[in-house]
Amino acid sequence: MPFLQPESSGRPGKAPGSVDYRFARRQLLFRYRAGELSRSDVCDAHSELMRIALHCSQRSTVSCPVCDESTLRVVKFVFGPRLPAGGRVVKTRAELKKLASERANRRCYSVEVCTSCRWNHLLEVSPIS
Numbered sequence: 001m002p003f004l005q006p007e008s009s010g011r012p013g014k015a016p017g018s019v020d021y022r023f024a025r026r027q028l029l030f031r032y033r034a035g036e037l038s039r040s041d042v043c044d045a046h047s048e049l050m051r052i053a054l055h056c057s058q059r060s061t062v063s064c065p066v067c068d069e070s071t072l073r074v075v076k077f078v079f080g081p082r083l084p085a086g087g088r089v090v091k092t093r094a095e096l097k098k099l100a101s102e103r104a105n106r107r108c109y110s111v112e113v114c115t116s117c118r119w120n121h122l123l124e125v126s127p128i129s
């Protein structure tokens with residue numbers, strides 16, 4: 001299977017320049033299930049990320065891959081020019097569109113979080129514009 005070249009437009013259906021972290025997620029979960037990593041190694045969401053997940057996130061339809069007790073939340077942070085160093089949390093699609101229209105070279109980081117066991121993983125980084 002050929003690998004995508006860095007200058008390629010990425011997988012079909014994805015925005016050019018997007019980076020998908022699902023393979024890294026699968027690898028991490030494989031290592032956890034094989035006993036290489038403990039639950040505290042993989043369920044380590046910082047308290048601020050937990051707070052954001054509880055109050056400023058979108059509900060996913062996917063169950064937590066670690067505890068299977070709740071559905072995951074997706075938190076979106078936008079980083080780029082004229083935004084705080086820690087990024088700006090985006091709750092709605094309208095907010096995302098507004099940030100995209102204000103300035104170029106901004107990127108959206110999507111992180112899944114389980115509010116039951118503190119599992120968290122970066123899903124995707126994509127340009128917004």
Ligand SMILES: [Zn+2]
Pocket residue numbers: 064065066067068069070114115116117118119
């Ligand atoms: Zn969980």
